[in-house]
Amino acid sequence: MTKDLLGRPQNKYALIDCNSFYASCEVVFRPDLEDKPVVVLSNNDGCVIAGNKKAKELGFKMGTPFFKMKSVMQKQEVAVFSSNYALYASLSQRIMALLRQYGSAIEVYSIDEAFLDLTNTEETTGIGALIRDNIKSQTGVPVAVGIGSTKTLAKLANHIAKKDPNFPGVCELTSYEADRKCIAHWPIDELWGIGRQHCKSLQEHNVFTIGSFMDLPEAYIKKKWHAPVWRIYKELQGVRCHTFKERPPAKQGIGTARTFAQPVNDWAKLKEIMCGFVASVTEKLRKQNSLTQQISVFVMTDKHREQNHYYGSEKIKLDVPTDDTAVLIKAMLFLLKKVFKERHNYKKAGVHLTKITPNHSFQQTLNKVHNVNEVEKKHQLLGTLDRINRRYGKNTLVFASQRLAARQPFEMKQENKSRKFTTNINEIAFVL
């Protein structure tokens, strides 16, 4: 096995990334749109968050507000979809399940990306091509495969596989040194971890390409920039700094927030929406077997158009770590009363759990309460609640305080939503 600069055995990672994932998912069920521009919008049809190649060629930038481009898009006959996360999640699961067959381990990095461990695989470039072809033929979603001895190289290889016609969907890199020719000319901000700010500061030092970055002495990089930049430098040399994480680490913070299509000024309505948020974050908390010891809330008016913009947030530390929805709803309401001010139109609000610790068979709670049976009963009740909601759908069982919001979720603007082709039998696709 080859060694890296530190003498450690070298790994081989593949990064599989779906091309324009959300847009590709929509096209799977609308093959007539294959060669037409397609974009997908964020919640509330607020921003454009995904677009296929055709849409990008027309110059539509991801992240811009939809209303600014709406009329131009209509003129150019762009197919516009509201986001349909249930559909994308279900396609994602199918892709991840297929990928598992090709590597010894998988790290699902995001809804449309995964790293595969190919360390003990021969013929990796060939396997990459097989992955590309099989995912496309079995799900309809086009992917690119980048292979490298570090995650940073795999990411860069993936980018090259997508952009450089010499590498049709698959690219393999060993190190900067070995592959200088096909790496050096790329602009610095194509690197994973170099965003707007780092790019600007590197450019101020006359670094515009990966080649000029790698030509700098290591000591200079260390002196001028922070640790993350130096790590990118090492990873490009083939020295592993980012480890492979087969099991996702427990989240350190769990939050949820929404922008409302119609601003809310009514206490009762806001209260019920927020109770729904607490139910949703505590379910995620229990799913990762954790407890929280701090909850925070925030509410805000529309910063873009309210003269008298208001942002209020409060947090509270709990005496005992908990995963109990009822306890957290009570704490949330205490905080919400503090931040809620009459005569404001709230445009966005959210709940956040922090100070999260593992729930080692809820022993900590048992030690601090008198009635062990009560805790045991509550634990079973919440477990049952989660199982029912997972089995029969979100909000099948809800707490009384979230009643209204659960039955009648606050209106989200979704004017162009596709059907739940894969997750709802009533909306299944027909082949005629």
Added chain:
DNA sequence: TCTGGGGTCCTAGGACCC
């Protein structure tokens, strides 16, 4: 009058990712 220094913990804010 002279006003140390090192360690730890916490938090806020910046930068980045998808």
Added chain:
DNA sequence: TCTGGGGTCCTAGGACCC
């Protein structure tokens, strides 16, 4: 009229302790 949501990591600086 209409501007998303959910995360991670790092660092500087304050508070506190001995």
